[in-house]
Amino acid sequence: MSTLQQVAFRAGCSIATASRVLNHNGPVSDEMVRRVRRAAAELGYRASGRAVNFARRRPAIGVLIPSITNPVFAASLSSIQHRALHAGHSVLIAQSNYDPAQEADAVASLLHQRPTGLILTVCDPERSLALSSALPPTVLLNNLPTARFPAAVTPDNFGAGRELTEHLLDQGHSRILFISGHFGASDRARLRYLGHVKAMEAVGHAPFAAVQIPFIDSFEQLDLGDDILRLKPTAIIASNDLLALGVMGSLRRQGFSVPHDISVAGFDGIAIGRLMDPPLTTVEMPDATMGAAAASLLLDMAENAAPTRHLIVPYRLRPGGTVRNLNVVS
Template identity: 65%
Template sequence: MATVSRVLNRSGPVSEGMMRRVRKAASDLGYHRIERTLPPGRRRPVIGVLIPSITNPVFAASLSGIQNRMRVSGHGVLIAQSDYDPAREADAVDYLLTEKPTGLILTVCDPLKSQSTLPAFLPPTVLLNNLPTSRFPAAVTTDNRLAGHEITMHLIEHGHRQILFVSGRFESSDRARLRYEGYCDAMAASSLPVLNALQIPFVTGYDELDLGQAMRTHRPTAIIASNDLLALGVISALRREGLNVPDDVSVTGFDGIAIGRLVHPPLTTIEMADASMGATAASLLLDIAENSATPRHLRIGHKLNAGGTVRRINQAS
Protein backbone atom coordinates (compact mmCIF):
# COMPACT_ATOMS: atom_id res chain seq x y z
CA MET A 1 0.00 0.00 0.00
CA ALA A 2 2.83 2.39 0.81
CA THR A 3 4.44 1.77 -2.58
CA VAL A 4 1.15 2.30 -4.40
CA SER A 5 0.64 5.53 -2.49
CA ARG A 6 4.12 6.78 -3.44
CA VAL A 7 3.47 6.03 -7.12
CA LEU A 8 -0.03 7.49 -7.38
CA ASN A 9 0.70 10.52 -5.20
CA ARG A 10 4.27 11.01 -6.50
CA SER A 11 5.37 11.37 -2.91
CA GLY A 12 8.57 9.36 -2.78
CA PRO A 13 11.17 7.26 -4.61
CA VAL A 14 10.02 4.18 -6.53
CA SER A 15 11.92 2.19 -9.15
CA GLU A 16 10.88 2.66 -12.79
CA GLY A 17 9.86 -0.98 -13.06
CA MET A 18 7.65 -0.86 -9.96
CA MET A 19 6.14 2.42 -11.14
CA ARG A 20 5.04 0.81 -14.41
CA ARG A 21 3.59 -2.23 -12.58
CA VAL A 22 1.52 -0.06 -10.24
CA ARG A 23 0.19 2.11 -13.06
CA LYS A 24 -0.67 -0.93 -15.14
CA ALA A 25 -2.55 -2.47 -12.21
CA ALA A 26 -4.45 0.78 -11.69
CA SER A 27 -5.32 0.87 -15.38
CA ASP A 28 -6.44 -2.77 -15.43
CA LEU A 29 -8.66 -2.18 -12.40
CA GLY A 30 -10.11 1.03 -13.79
CA TYR A 31 -8.81 2.95 -10.77
CA HIS A 32 -8.80 6.76 -10.92
CA ARG A 33 -7.38 8.73 -8.00
CA ILE A 34 -9.81 11.27 -6.56
CA GLU A 35 -8.21 14.63 -5.84
CA ARG A 36 -9.77 15.76 -2.58
CA THR A 37 -7.74 18.97 -2.42
CA LEU A 38 -8.61 20.28 -5.86
CA PRO A 39 -9.76 23.89 -6.05
CA PRO A 40 -13.53 24.43 -6.39
CA GLY A 41 -14.74 23.94 -9.92
CA ARG A 42 -11.90 21.59 -10.99
CA ARG A 43 -13.67 18.54 -12.39
CA ARG A 44 -11.20 16.96 -14.72
CA PRO A 45 -7.56 15.87 -14.70
CA VAL A 46 -4.90 18.05 -16.26
CA ILE A 47 -1.49 17.79 -17.85
CA GLY A 48 1.25 20.40 -17.68
CA VAL A 49 3.07 21.80 -20.71
CA LEU A 50 6.31 23.79 -20.61
CA ILE A 51 7.32 25.72 -23.74
CA PRO A 52 9.98 28.39 -24.38
CA SER A 53 7.53 31.00 -25.73
CA ILE A 54 3.78 31.12 -26.08
CA THR A 55 4.02 33.80 -28.81
CA ASN A 56 6.17 31.71 -31.16
CA PRO A 57 3.88 30.19 -33.86
CA VAL A 58 5.81 26.90 -33.66
CA PHE A 59 4.88 26.32 -30.04
CA ALA A 60 1.38 27.71 -30.54
CA ALA A 61 0.82 25.03 -33.19
CA SER A 62 2.18 22.34 -30.87
CA LEU A 63 -0.12 23.54 -28.09
CA SER A 64 -3.09 23.35 -30.43
CA GLY A 65 -2.27 19.73 -31.21
CA ILE A 66 -1.84 18.92 -27.52
CA GLN A 67 -5.09 20.59 -26.50
CA ASN A 68 -7.10 18.90 -29.25
CA ARG A 69 -5.81 15.49 -28.20
CA MET A 70 -6.35 16.14 -24.50
CA ARG A 71 -9.86 17.45 -25.09
CA VAL A 72 -10.81 14.04 -26.47
CA SER A 73 -9.42 12.32 -23.37
CA GLY A 74 -11.12 14.71 -20.94
CA HIS A 75 -7.95 16.43 -19.75
CA GLY A 76 -7.29 20.10 -19.29
CA VAL A 77 -3.96 21.67 -20.24
CA LEU A 78 -1.86 23.95 -18.01
CA ILE A 79 0.82 26.03 -19.72
CA ALA A 80 4.06 27.56 -18.46
CA GLN A 81 6.83 29.24 -20.43
CA SER A 82 10.55 29.59 -19.79
CA ASP A 83 11.29 32.54 -22.14
CA TYR A 84 14.23 30.49 -23.46
CA ASP A 85 15.88 30.85 -20.04
CA PRO A 86 17.26 27.61 -18.53
CA ALA A 87 17.20 29.19 -15.07
CA ARG A 88 13.41 29.58 -15.22
CA GLU A 89 12.60 26.01 -16.16
CA ALA A 90 12.64 24.49 -12.66
CA ASP A 91 10.35 27.21 -11.27
CA ALA A 92 7.97 26.78 -14.20
CA VAL A 93 7.79 23.02 -13.64
CA ASP A 94 7.26 23.55 -9.91
CA TYR A 95 4.27 25.73 -10.79
CA LEU A 96 2.83 22.99 -12.99
CA LEU A 97 3.34 20.38 -10.26
CA THR A 98 1.22 22.33 -7.78
CA GLU A 99 -1.82 21.33 -9.88
CA LYS A 100 -0.93 17.61 -9.57
CA PRO A 101 -0.93 16.92 -13.31
CA THR A 102 -1.37 13.46 -14.81
CA GLY A 103 1.86 14.09 -16.68
CA LEU A 104 4.13 16.68 -18.28
CA ILE A 105 5.12 17.62 -21.81
CA LEU A 106 8.34 19.64 -21.74
CA THR A 107 10.32 21.62 -24.31
CA VAL A 108 13.49 22.61 -22.49
CA CYS A 109 16.57 24.55 -23.52
CA ASP A 110 19.02 21.67 -23.12
CA PRO A 111 17.66 18.29 -21.98
CA LEU A 112 21.04 17.00 -20.78
CA LYS A 113 21.37 19.95 -18.40
CA SER A 114 17.70 20.17 -17.48
CA GLN A 115 17.45 16.55 -16.37
CA SER A 116 19.68 17.38 -13.39
CA THR A 117 18.04 20.70 -12.47
CA LEU A 118 14.34 19.81 -12.66
CA PRO A 119 12.52 18.52 -9.55
CA ALA A 120 13.48 15.01 -8.46
CA PHE A 121 9.98 13.52 -8.50
CA LEU A 122 7.98 14.06 -11.66
CA PRO A 123 4.87 12.41 -13.10
CA PRO A 124 5.17 10.68 -16.49
CA THR A 125 7.06 13.09 -18.75
CA VAL A 126 7.49 13.42 -22.51
CA LEU A 127 10.03 15.73 -24.15
CA LEU A 128 8.78 17.63 -27.18
CA ASN A 129 11.38 18.87 -29.70
CA ASN A 130 14.20 17.64 -27.42
CA LEU A 131 16.16 14.43 -27.88
CA PRO A 132 15.57 11.81 -25.16
CA THR A 133 17.94 11.44 -22.20
CA SER A 134 18.60 8.76 -19.60
CA ARG A 135 16.11 10.40 -17.25
CA PHE A 136 13.57 11.31 -19.94
CA PRO A 137 13.51 8.44 -22.47
CA ALA A 138 10.10 9.44 -23.87
CA ALA A 139 10.43 12.09 -26.59
CA VAL A 140 8.86 13.31 -29.82
CA THR A 141 11.31 15.00 -32.15
CA THR A 142 12.27 15.76 -35.71
CA ASP A 143 15.80 15.23 -36.96
CA ASN A 144 17.09 18.78 -36.63
CA ARG A 145 20.67 17.90 -37.53
CA LEU A 146 19.54 16.23 -40.75
CA ALA A 147 17.30 19.22 -41.49
CA GLY A 148 20.26 21.56 -41.07
CA HIS A 149 22.28 19.39 -43.44
CA GLU A 150 19.50 19.36 -46.05
CA ILE A 151 18.91 23.11 -46.13
CA THR A 152 22.66 23.73 -46.39
CA MET A 153 22.99 21.26 -49.26
CA HIS A 154 20.09 23.02 -50.98
CA LEU A 155 22.12 26.24 -50.92
CA ILE A 156 25.31 24.51 -52.01
CA GLU A 157 23.49 22.90 -54.93
CA HIS A 158 22.39 26.41 -55.94
CA GLY A 159 26.02 27.50 -56.18
CA HIS A 160 26.51 29.11 -52.76
CA ARG A 161 29.89 28.67 -51.13
CA GLN A 162 30.02 31.36 -48.43
CA ILE A 163 27.09 30.61 -46.14
CA LEU A 164 26.48 32.25 -42.74
CA PHE A 165 24.37 30.66 -39.98
CA VAL A 166 22.42 33.13 -37.80
CA SER A 167 20.83 31.70 -34.68
CA GLY A 168 19.31 32.23 -31.29
CA ARG A 169 21.75 31.35 -28.53
CA PHE A 170 22.61 27.65 -28.44
CA GLU A 171 22.34 27.48 -24.63
CA SER A 172 18.69 28.46 -25.05
CA SER A 173 17.83 25.90 -27.73
CA ASP A 174 19.36 22.53 -28.50
CA ARG A 175 17.25 22.58 -31.69
CA ALA A 176 19.21 25.57 -33.00
CA ARG A 177 22.50 23.93 -32.05
CA LEU A 178 21.61 20.70 -33.84
CA ARG A 179 20.60 22.63 -36.96
CA TYR A 180 23.96 24.41 -36.90
CA GLU A 181 25.74 21.08 -36.52
CA GLY A 182 23.92 19.88 -39.65
CA TYR A 183 25.18 23.01 -41.44
CA CYS A 184 28.71 22.21 -40.27
CA ASP A 185 28.38 18.62 -41.54
CA ALA A 186 27.30 19.73 -45.00
CA MET A 187 29.91 22.48 -45.33
CA ALA A 188 32.75 20.23 -44.18
CA ALA A 189 31.64 17.40 -46.48
CA SER A 190 31.68 19.85 -49.39
CA SER A 191 35.12 21.22 -48.39
CA LEU A 192 33.64 24.67 -47.82
CA PRO A 193 34.50 27.12 -45.00
CA VAL A 194 32.52 26.53 -41.79
CA LEU A 195 31.72 29.92 -40.26
CA ASN A 196 31.01 30.44 -36.58
CA ALA A 197 27.31 30.99 -35.97
CA LEU A 198 26.17 34.54 -35.30
CA GLN A 199 24.16 34.06 -32.09
CA ILE A 200 21.61 36.54 -30.75
CA PRO A 201 18.98 36.44 -27.96
CA PHE A 202 15.79 34.61 -28.93
CA VAL A 203 13.41 36.97 -27.16
CA THR A 204 14.78 40.41 -27.97
CA GLY A 205 17.26 39.92 -30.79
CA TYR A 206 15.15 39.79 -33.94
CA ASP A 207 14.14 43.44 -34.22
CA GLU A 208 17.59 44.66 -33.19
CA LEU A 209 19.56 42.44 -35.56
CA ASP A 210 22.53 44.22 -37.12
CA LEU A 211 24.23 42.25 -39.89
CA GLY A 212 26.56 45.04 -41.04
CA GLN A 213 29.76 43.71 -39.45
CA ALA A 214 29.02 40.09 -40.38
CA MET A 215 28.34 41.02 -44.00
CA ARG A 216 31.59 42.99 -44.24
CA THR A 217 33.64 40.26 -42.56
CA HIS A 218 32.26 37.15 -44.25
CA ARG A 219 30.57 38.48 -47.41
CA PRO A 220 28.07 35.59 -47.48
CA THR A 221 25.96 34.94 -50.55
CA ALA A 222 23.44 33.09 -48.37
CA ILE A 223 22.26 33.14 -44.75
CA ILE A 224 20.57 30.29 -42.88
CA ALA A 225 18.45 31.42 -39.92
CA SER A 226 17.76 28.92 -37.14
CA ASN A 227 13.99 29.54 -37.38
CA ASP A 228 11.53 31.33 -39.66
CA LEU A 229 10.88 34.29 -37.37
CA LEU A 230 14.60 34.97 -37.27
CA ALA A 231 14.77 34.54 -41.07
CA LEU A 232 12.24 37.36 -41.42
CA GLY A 233 14.39 39.44 -39.07
CA VAL A 234 17.41 38.66 -41.25
CA ILE A 235 15.56 39.84 -44.36
CA SER A 236 14.66 43.12 -42.63
CA ALA A 237 18.25 43.60 -41.45
CA LEU A 238 19.57 43.01 -44.98
CA ARG A 239 17.17 45.60 -46.35
CA ARG A 240 18.52 48.10 -43.82
CA GLU A 241 21.95 47.38 -45.31
CA GLY A 242 20.57 48.19 -48.77
CA LEU A 243 20.58 44.54 -49.87
CA ASN A 244 17.81 42.65 -51.65
CA VAL A 245 16.64 39.07 -51.05
CA PRO A 246 17.34 36.95 -53.04
CA ASP A 247 19.11 39.07 -55.67
CA ASP A 248 21.97 40.05 -53.35
CA VAL A 249 21.71 37.49 -50.55
CA SER A 250 19.67 34.29 -50.27
CA VAL A 251 17.91 33.50 -46.98
CA THR A 252 16.43 30.30 -45.54
CA GLY A 253 14.77 29.30 -42.28
CA PHE A 254 13.29 26.39 -40.35
CA ASP A 255 9.75 25.57 -39.15
CA GLY A 256 7.44 26.39 -42.08
CA ILE A 257 5.21 28.86 -40.21
CA ALA A 258 2.32 30.41 -42.15
CA ILE A 259 3.71 33.95 -42.23
CA GLY A 260 6.72 32.69 -44.17
CA ARG A 261 4.38 31.69 -47.01
CA LEU A 262 2.64 35.07 -46.98
CA VAL A 263 5.69 37.28 -47.44
CA HIS A 264 7.01 38.09 -50.92
CA PRO A 265 8.87 36.17 -52.07
CA PRO A 266 7.79 33.15 -49.97
CA LEU A 267 10.47 31.96 -47.57
CA THR A 268 12.55 28.88 -48.40
CA THR A 269 12.41 26.75 -45.27
CA ILE A 270 12.33 23.32 -43.68
CA GLU A 271 8.73 22.61 -42.68
CA MET A 272 8.18 20.83 -39.35
CA ALA A 273 4.93 19.06 -38.41
CA ASP A 274 4.46 21.10 -35.23
CA ALA A 275 0.75 20.40 -34.62
CA SER A 276 1.21 16.70 -35.35
CA MET A 277 4.20 16.56 -33.02
CA GLY A 278 2.13 18.09 -30.22
CA ALA A 279 -0.70 15.61 -30.73
CA THR A 280 1.77 12.73 -30.87
CA ALA A 281 3.43 13.85 -27.63
CA ALA A 282 0.02 14.05 -25.95
CA SER A 283 -0.93 10.55 -27.11
CA LEU A 284 2.42 9.16 -25.97
CA LEU A 285 2.03 10.77 -22.55
CA LEU A 286 -1.45 9.30 -22.06
CA ASP A 287 -0.22 5.89 -23.16
CA ILE A 288 2.54 5.99 -20.55
CA ALA A 289 0.42 7.49 -17.75
CA GLU A 290 -2.74 5.44 -18.24
CA ASN A 291 -1.54 2.22 -19.88
CA SER A 292 1.94 1.90 -18.39
CA ALA A 293 3.42 1.85 -21.88
CA THR A 294 7.19 1.79 -22.15
CA PRO A 295 8.61 5.30 -22.77
CA ARG A 296 9.90 5.59 -26.32
CA HIS A 297 11.37 8.03 -28.81
CA LEU A 298 9.15 8.94 -31.76
CA ARG A 299 10.60 10.86 -34.70
CA ILE A 300 8.38 12.92 -37.02
CA GLY A 301 9.45 13.76 -40.58
CA HIS A 302 10.17 17.16 -42.13
CA LYS A 303 10.32 18.49 -45.67
CA LEU A 304 12.03 21.21 -47.65
CA ASN A 305 9.78 23.96 -49.00
CA ALA A 306 11.63 25.71 -51.80
CA GLY A 307 10.24 29.25 -51.75
CA GLY A 308 11.54 32.30 -53.54
CA THR A 309 14.28 33.52 -51.19
CA VAL A 310 17.10 31.42 -52.70
CA ARG A 311 18.64 32.19 -56.06
CA ARG A 312 20.99 30.10 -58.15
CA ILE A 313 24.40 31.64 -58.71
CA ASN A 314 27.33 30.75 -60.94
CA GLN A 315 29.98 28.54 -59.41
CA ALA A 316 32.53 31.29 -59.97
CA SER A 317 30.47 33.72 -57.86
Protein backbone atom coordinates in the same frame (compact mmCIF):
# COMPACT_ATOMS: atom_id res chain seq x y z
CA MET B 1 -19.04 5.02 -11.16
CA SER B 2 -16.24 2.51 -10.70
CA THR B 3 -14.69 1.92 -7.28
CA LEU B 4 -11.20 1.24 -6.00
CA GLN B 5 -12.34 -2.28 -5.07
CA GLN B 6 -13.33 -2.94 -8.70
CA VAL B 7 -9.93 -1.66 -9.92
CA ALA B 8 -8.13 -3.92 -7.44
CA PHE B 9 -10.19 -6.96 -8.50
CA ARG B 10 -9.56 -6.30 -12.19
CA ALA B 11 -5.81 -5.82 -11.60
CA GLY B 12 -5.59 -8.90 -9.39
CA CYS B 13 -4.22 -7.14 -6.30
CA SER B 14 -5.31 -5.88 -2.91
CA ILE B 15 -7.19 -2.61 -2.42
CA ALA B 16 -4.17 -1.27 -0.50
CA THR B 17 -1.86 -1.99 -3.44
CA ALA B 18 -4.23 -0.34 -5.90
CA SER B 19 -4.42 2.69 -3.62
CA ARG B 20 -0.62 2.96 -3.42
CA VAL B 21 -0.36 2.91 -7.22
CA LEU B 22 -3.09 5.44 -7.90
CA ASN B 23 -2.10 7.83 -5.10
CA HIS B 24 1.70 7.47 -5.56
CA ASN B 25 2.25 6.82 -1.85
CA GLY B 26 4.16 3.58 -1.55
CA PRO B 27 6.51 1.04 -3.18
CA VAL B 28 4.94 -1.05 -5.94
CA SER B 29 6.54 -3.10 -8.73
CA ASP B 30 6.55 -1.73 -12.26
CA GLU B 31 4.42 -4.64 -13.45
CA MET B 32 1.79 -3.95 -10.79
CA VAL B 33 1.80 -0.24 -11.66
CA ARG B 34 1.00 -1.14 -15.26
CA ARG B 35 -1.76 -3.56 -14.26
CA VAL B 36 -3.46 -1.15 -11.86
CA ARG B 37 -3.24 1.85 -14.18
CA ARG B 38 -4.56 -0.21 -17.07
CA ALA B 39 -7.46 -1.45 -14.95
CA ALA B 40 -8.24 2.09 -13.78
CA ALA B 41 -8.16 3.40 -17.35
CA GLU B 42 -10.43 0.60 -18.61
CA LEU B 43 -12.92 1.24 -15.81
CA GLY B 44 -12.70 5.03 -16.05
CA TYR B 45 -11.60 5.27 -12.41
CA ARG B 46 -10.03 8.43 -10.98
CA ALA B 47 -8.22 8.48 -7.62
CA SER B 48 -9.95 11.06 -5.44
CA GLY B 49 -6.92 11.64 -3.25
CA ARG B 50 -4.83 13.45 -5.87
CA ALA B 51 -4.59 17.22 -5.36
CA VAL B 52 -8.30 18.06 -5.51
CA ASN B 53 -11.23 15.68 -5.85
CA PHE B 54 -11.62 14.92 -9.55
CA ALA B 55 -15.36 15.18 -9.14
CA ARG B 56 -14.76 18.92 -8.83
CA ARG B 57 -11.64 19.30 -10.95
CA ARG B 58 -10.43 17.80 -14.20
CA PRO B 59 -6.97 16.21 -14.33
CA ALA B 60 -4.41 18.33 -16.13
CA ILE B 61 -1.33 18.06 -18.31
CA GLY B 62 1.48 20.55 -17.64
CA VAL B 63 3.18 22.02 -20.71
CA LEU B 64 6.39 24.08 -20.79
CA ILE B 65 7.31 25.96 -23.98
CA PRO B 66 10.03 28.55 -24.62
CA SER B 67 7.66 31.21 -25.97
CA ILE B 68 3.90 31.55 -26.37
CA THR B 69 4.38 34.14 -29.14
CA ASN B 70 6.34 31.85 -31.49
CA PRO B 71 3.89 30.26 -33.97
CA VAL B 72 5.86 27.01 -33.81
CA PHE B 73 5.05 26.42 -30.15
CA ALA B 74 1.54 27.83 -30.54
CA ALA B 75 0.81 25.13 -33.15
CA SER B 76 2.12 22.37 -30.87
CA LEU B 77 0.22 23.76 -27.90
CA SER B 78 -3.05 23.87 -29.82
CA SER B 79 -2.80 20.21 -30.81
CA ILE B 80 -1.76 19.22 -27.27
CA GLN B 81 -4.83 20.94 -25.88
CA HIS B 82 -7.12 19.33 -28.44
CA ARG B 83 -5.80 15.85 -27.65
CA ALA B 84 -5.91 16.47 -23.89
CA LEU B 85 -9.47 17.77 -23.90
CA HIS B 86 -10.55 14.75 -25.91
CA ALA B 87 -9.14 12.59 -23.10
CA GLY B 88 -10.82 14.64 -20.37
CA HIS B 89 -7.76 16.64 -19.32
CA SER B 90 -7.17 20.35 -19.09
CA VAL B 91 -3.82 21.94 -19.97
CA LEU B 92 -1.57 24.06 -17.74
CA ILE B 93 0.87 26.29 -19.64
CA ALA B 94 4.18 27.84 -18.63
CA GLN B 95 6.93 29.50 -20.66
CA SER B 96 10.66 29.79 -20.04
CA ASN B 97 11.50 32.73 -22.34
CA TYR B 98 14.47 30.64 -23.56
CA ASP B 99 16.02 31.09 -20.09
CA PRO B 100 17.39 27.96 -18.36
CA ALA B 101 16.99 29.65 -14.96
CA GLN B 102 13.30 30.30 -15.60
CA GLU B 103 12.71 26.71 -16.65
CA ALA B 104 13.11 25.29 -13.16
CA ASP B 105 10.74 27.86 -11.65
CA ALA B 106 8.19 27.27 -14.41
CA VAL B 107 8.22 23.50 -13.92
CA ALA B 108 7.98 23.91 -10.14
CA SER B 109 4.89 26.05 -10.69
CA LEU B 110 3.36 23.37 -12.91
CA LEU B 111 4.15 20.65 -10.35
CA HIS B 112 2.34 22.66 -7.66
CA GLN B 113 -0.87 21.87 -9.58
CA ARG B 114 -0.07 18.14 -9.43
CA PRO B 115 -0.53 17.39 -13.13
CA THR B 116 -1.06 13.93 -14.60
CA GLY B 117 2.22 14.43 -16.46
CA LEU B 118 4.41 16.96 -18.21
CA ILE B 119 5.29 17.85 -21.80
CA LEU B 120 8.48 19.91 -21.76
CA THR B 121 10.51 21.81 -24.33
CA VAL B 122 13.67 22.83 -22.48
CA CYS B 123 16.75 24.74 -23.52
CA ASP B 124 19.11 21.80 -23.15
CA PRO B 125 17.87 18.50 -21.72
CA GLU B 126 21.37 17.45 -20.64
CA ARG B 127 21.82 20.55 -18.48
CA SER B 128 18.30 21.58 -17.52
CA LEU B 129 17.74 22.11 -13.79
CA ALA B 130 14.05 21.51 -14.46
CA LEU B 131 14.89 17.86 -15.18
CA SER B 132 17.04 17.35 -12.11
CA SER B 133 14.23 16.45 -9.68
CA ALA B 134 11.64 13.71 -9.52
CA LEU B 135 8.89 14.33 -12.07
CA PRO B 136 5.62 12.63 -13.00
CA PRO B 137 5.43 10.92 -16.42
CA THR B 138 7.26 13.32 -18.75
CA VAL B 139 7.63 13.64 -22.51
CA LEU B 140 10.24 15.90 -24.08
CA LEU B 141 8.99 17.79 -27.12
CA ASN B 142 11.54 19.04 -29.69
CA ASN B 143 14.37 17.85 -27.41
CA LEU B 144 16.34 14.64 -27.78
CA PRO B 145 15.65 12.06 -25.05
CA THR B 146 18.01 11.56 -22.12
CA ALA B 147 18.84 8.54 -19.99
CA ARG B 148 16.44 9.73 -17.28
CA PHE B 149 13.76 10.97 -19.67
CA PRO B 150 13.68 8.60 -22.63
CA ALA B 151 10.20 9.61 -23.82
CA ALA B 152 10.48 12.27 -26.55
CA VAL B 153 8.95 13.50 -29.78
CA THR B 154 11.50 15.18 -32.04
CA PRO B 155 12.43 15.92 -35.63
CA ASP B 156 15.96 15.25 -36.81
CA ASN B 157 17.30 18.78 -36.35
CA PHE B 158 20.83 17.74 -37.26
CA GLY B 159 19.62 16.17 -40.50
CA ALA B 160 17.47 19.21 -41.25
CA GLY B 161 20.46 21.54 -40.90
CA ARG B 162 22.55 19.34 -43.14
CA GLU B 163 19.85 19.02 -45.82
CA LEU B 164 19.09 22.75 -45.96
CA THR B 165 22.80 23.50 -46.32
CA GLU B 166 23.14 20.90 -49.06
CA HIS B 167 20.29 22.63 -50.89
CA LEU B 168 22.14 25.96 -50.75
CA LEU B 169 25.35 24.31 -51.87
CA ASP B 170 23.49 22.82 -54.83
CA GLN B 171 22.37 26.35 -55.71
CA GLY B 172 26.01 27.42 -55.95
CA HIS B 173 26.45 29.01 -52.51
CA SER B 174 29.64 28.37 -50.57
CA ARG B 175 29.82 31.43 -48.29
CA ILE B 176 26.93 30.62 -46.00
CA LEU B 177 26.45 32.39 -42.68
CA PHE B 178 24.43 30.70 -39.91
CA ILE B 179 22.57 33.08 -37.56
CA SER B 180 20.95 31.72 -34.43
CA GLY B 181 19.68 32.38 -30.97
CA HIS B 182 22.16 31.41 -28.26
CA PHE B 183 22.87 27.68 -28.41
CA GLY B 184 22.61 27.51 -24.62
CA ALA B 185 18.96 28.51 -24.98
CA SER B 186 18.08 26.00 -27.70
CA ASP B 187 19.59 22.60 -28.40
CA ARG B 188 17.43 22.61 -31.57
CA ALA B 189 19.39 25.55 -32.96
CA ARG B 190 22.71 23.99 -31.95
CA LEU B 191 21.88 20.71 -33.70
CA ARG B 192 20.79 22.54 -36.85
CA TYR B 193 24.10 24.38 -36.89
CA LEU B 194 26.06 21.16 -36.39
CA GLY B 195 24.21 19.67 -39.37
CA HIS B 196 25.17 22.78 -41.37
CA VAL B 197 28.81 22.35 -40.37
CA LYS B 198 28.75 18.70 -41.40
CA ALA B 199 27.41 19.55 -44.86
CA MET B 200 29.98 22.30 -45.39
CA GLU B 201 32.90 20.13 -44.33
CA ALA B 202 31.68 17.25 -46.51
CA VAL B 203 32.37 19.34 -49.63
CA GLY B 204 35.61 20.88 -48.34
CA HIS B 205 34.28 24.30 -47.26
CA ALA B 206 35.28 25.78 -43.92
CA PRO B 207 32.04 26.85 -42.17
CA PHE B 208 31.75 30.28 -40.58
CA ALA B 209 31.28 30.43 -36.83
CA ALA B 210 27.61 30.94 -36.03
CA VAL B 211 26.43 34.44 -35.15
CA GLN B 212 24.45 34.00 -31.93
CA ILE B 213 21.94 36.57 -30.67
CA PRO B 214 19.30 36.52 -27.89
CA PHE B 215 16.10 34.80 -28.94
CA ILE B 216 13.88 37.23 -27.06
CA ASP B 217 15.27 40.48 -28.48
CA SER B 218 13.28 42.37 -31.07
CA PHE B 219 14.30 41.05 -34.48
CA GLU B 220 13.07 44.32 -36.03
CA GLN B 221 16.23 45.93 -34.67
CA LEU B 222 18.62 43.24 -35.89
CA ASP B 223 21.81 44.77 -37.32
CA LEU B 224 24.00 42.50 -39.43
CA GLY B 225 26.07 45.23 -41.07
CA ASP B 226 29.41 44.29 -39.51
CA ASP B 227 28.96 40.56 -40.17
CA ILE B 228 28.02 41.16 -43.81
CA LEU B 229 31.02 43.41 -44.43
CA ARG B 230 33.40 41.04 -42.66
CA LEU B 231 32.25 37.70 -44.10
CA LYS B 232 30.57 38.69 -47.39
CA PRO B 233 28.09 35.78 -47.38
CA THR B 234 26.03 34.99 -50.44
CA ALA B 235 23.45 33.20 -48.28
CA ILE B 236 22.26 33.27 -44.67
CA ILE B 237 20.61 30.42 -42.78
CA ALA B 238 18.57 31.47 -39.74
CA SER B 239 17.92 28.91 -37.00
CA ASN B 240 14.16 29.53 -37.23
CA ASP B 241 11.72 31.28 -39.54
CA LEU B 242 10.99 34.21 -37.24
CA LEU B 243 14.68 34.99 -37.14
CA ALA B 244 14.85 34.55 -40.93
CA LEU B 245 12.21 37.27 -41.30
CA GLY B 246 14.27 39.50 -39.03
CA VAL B 247 17.36 38.79 -41.15
CA MET B 248 15.50 39.79 -44.31
CA GLY B 249 14.36 43.01 -42.71
CA SER B 250 17.90 43.82 -41.60
CA LEU B 251 19.30 43.16 -45.08
CA ARG B 252 16.72 45.37 -46.73
CA ARG B 253 17.42 48.22 -44.28
CA GLN B 254 21.06 47.98 -45.36
CA GLY B 255 20.11 48.20 -49.02
CA PHE B 256 20.48 44.52 -49.94
CA SER B 257 17.93 42.71 -52.10
CA VAL B 258 16.72 39.21 -51.15
CA PRO B 259 17.54 36.96 -52.95
CA HIS B 260 19.38 38.93 -55.66
CA ASP B 261 22.18 40.10 -53.34
CA ILE B 262 21.92 37.65 -50.45
CA SER B 263 19.76 34.53 -50.13
CA VAL B 264 17.94 33.65 -46.88
CA ALA B 265 16.53 30.39 -45.52
CA GLY B 266 15.10 29.24 -42.19
CA PHE B 267 13.50 26.38 -40.27
CA ASP B 268 9.97 25.59 -39.07
CA GLY B 269 7.67 26.34 -42.01
CA ILE B 270 5.44 28.89 -40.27
CA ALA B 271 2.46 30.14 -42.28
CA ILE B 272 3.68 33.72 -42.65
CA GLY B 273 6.70 32.43 -44.56
CA ARG B 274 4.42 30.99 -47.23
CA LEU B 275 2.51 34.27 -47.51
CA MET B 276 5.61 36.33 -48.20
CA ASP B 277 6.59 37.47 -51.69
CA PRO B 278 8.75 35.63 -52.51
CA PRO B 279 7.92 32.68 -50.21
CA LEU B 280 10.59 31.78 -47.66
CA THR B 281 12.85 28.80 -48.29
CA THR B 282 12.57 26.70 -45.14
CA VAL B 283 12.55 23.27 -43.55
CA GLU B 284 8.98 22.53 -42.53
CA MET B 285 8.53 20.89 -39.14
CA PRO B 286 5.21 19.13 -38.33
CA ASP B 287 4.64 21.08 -35.11
CA ALA B 288 0.93 20.29 -34.75
CA THR B 289 1.59 16.60 -35.39
CA MET B 290 4.39 16.59 -32.83
CA GLY B 291 2.17 18.18 -30.19
CA ALA B 292 -0.59 15.63 -30.70
CA ALA B 293 1.91 12.77 -30.65
CA ALA B 294 3.49 14.04 -27.42
CA ALA B 295 0.10 14.33 -25.72
CA SER B 296 -0.95 10.85 -26.85
CA LEU B 297 2.33 9.34 -25.68
CA LEU B 298 2.11 11.07 -22.29
CA LEU B 299 -1.49 10.02 -21.68
CA ASP B 300 -0.65 6.44 -22.62
CA MET B 301 2.28 6.46 -20.20
CA ALA B 302 0.33 8.10 -17.36
CA GLU B 303 -2.97 6.29 -17.71
CA ASN B 304 -1.91 2.89 -19.05
CA ALA B 305 1.69 2.60 -17.83
CA ALA B 306 2.76 2.28 -21.47
CA PRO B 307 6.52 2.03 -22.10
CA THR B 308 8.45 5.20 -22.95
CA ARG B 309 9.30 5.77 -26.60
CA HIS B 310 11.30 8.16 -28.75
CA LEU B 311 9.21 9.21 -31.75
CA ILE B 312 11.13 10.80 -34.62
CA VAL B 313 8.85 12.80 -36.90
CA PRO B 314 9.76 13.68 -40.50
CA TYR B 315 10.62 17.17 -41.71
CA ARG B 316 10.30 18.49 -45.28
CA LEU B 317 12.54 20.87 -47.22
CA ARG B 318 10.34 23.53 -48.82
CA PRO B 319 12.24 25.51 -51.45
CA GLY B 320 11.00 29.07 -51.91
CA GLY B 321 11.92 32.25 -53.68
CA THR B 322 14.33 33.63 -51.09
CA VAL B 323 17.25 31.50 -52.31
CA ARG B 324 18.88 32.44 -55.59
CA ASN B 325 20.44 29.83 -57.88
CA LEU B 326 23.95 31.12 -58.52
CA ASN B 327 24.49 28.42 -61.13
CA VAL B 328 22.10 30.25 -63.45
CA VAL B 329 23.56 33.31 -65.17
CA SER B 330 21.04 36.15 -65.07
